[in-house]
Amino acid sequence: MKKLTEFLASWESSYREETARISIFTPEVNQISKDQAKQFCRLFYHARGHFYRFLWIMASWAPSNKYQTIIMRNIADELGALAEHHQPHEQLFFHFAECIDPDIREEVVDSEHYLPFLRSFDDGHVQALLQADWDGKWSIFSAYEFLDNTDYENLYLLAQRLGVTGDALTFFEVHRGGDHFGSTFDLLEEVWERQPQKVEESFAFIASHQLRMWRGISDLVLSKQVSVYGTE
Numbered sequence: 250m251k252k253l254t255e256f257l258a259s260w261e262s263s264y265r266e267e268t269a270r271i272s273i274f275t276p277e278v279n280q281i282s283k284d285q286a287k288q289f290c291r292l293f294y295h296a297r298g299h300f301y302r303f304l305w306i307m308a309s310w311a312p313s314n315k316y317q318t319i320i321m322r323n324i325a326d327e328l329g330a331l332a333e334h335h336q337p338h339e340q341l342f343f344h345f346a347e348c349i350d351p352d353i354r355e356e357v358v359d360s361e362h363y364l365p366f367l368r369s370f371d372d373g374h375v376q377a378l379l380q381a382d383w384d385g386k387w388s389i390f391s392a393y394e395f396l397d398n399t400d401y402e403n404l405y406l407l408a409q410r411l412g413v414t415g416d417a418l419t420f421f422e423v424h425r426g427g428d429h430f431g432s433t434f435d436l437l438e439e440v441w442e443r444q445p446q447k448v449e450e451s452f453a454f455i456a457s458h459q460l461r462m463w464r465g466i467s468d469l470v471l472s473k474q475v476s477v478y479g480t481e
Contacts, residue, residue: 253434253441256449257395264456265399271460273467274403279410281470286411287350289470291362293404294346294353296462298339299371300327306378307390316387319432323394341420345408348417364469370462377454384440388451391433395452396459401425 329335401424
């Protein structure tokens with residue numbers, strides 16, 4: 250049987266190849282208008298802003314302290330509680346977004362850009378978690394954490410192309426340089442030894458689910474036709 254590290258390397262390479270073909274992550278974004286940049290910020294708020302539902306399920310269903318400790322540390326990090334000088338990630342996001350859209354906080358109240366494909370993205374995570382056993386839940390959670398570095402490297406470069414500089418890039422820097430996945434790895438390896446197929450299926454779900462979301466945002470911001478969410 251191949252090692253988990255071998256599977257992860259192959260999976261990440263495939264995911265990187267797919268994201269490299271998404272228009273908003275390419276130089277095409279240099280043609281983006283100010284209004285399109287604002288739209289991206291509001292859509293992106295919802296693509297990341299409802300992760301608390303994911304974390305709540307994981308924390309609530311965790312079967313033992315060894316899992317809960319990792320999940321609670323993740324939550325503490327999201328809230329900026331791991332060190333005195335840290336800030337909540339939500340505030341770091343607004344620091345970035347307000348450089349482009351000074352009224353971005355309106356989106357939290359009216360959710361005007363929480364479009365059906367983004368609701369389906371969030372609901373898809375929730376349904377997948379609720380329908381999975383604990384090994385499946387942990388595999389899905391680990392896959393989502395594994396994507397942080399790749400996704401936020403793409404987003405960091407995108408933010409730079411949008412003209413964002415300095416401290417406003419901190420939101421992306423803490424994610425592209427973070428290592429939440431490292432804390433999940435040992436327990437994921439135990440799942441791999443029991444049920445490698447479950448790990449592979451969970452990672453495949455997260456990759457395809459995430460890629461459809463990015464393509465939806467890209468197509469909408471760059472004024473292309475957005476396909477029905479969940480179809481190829």
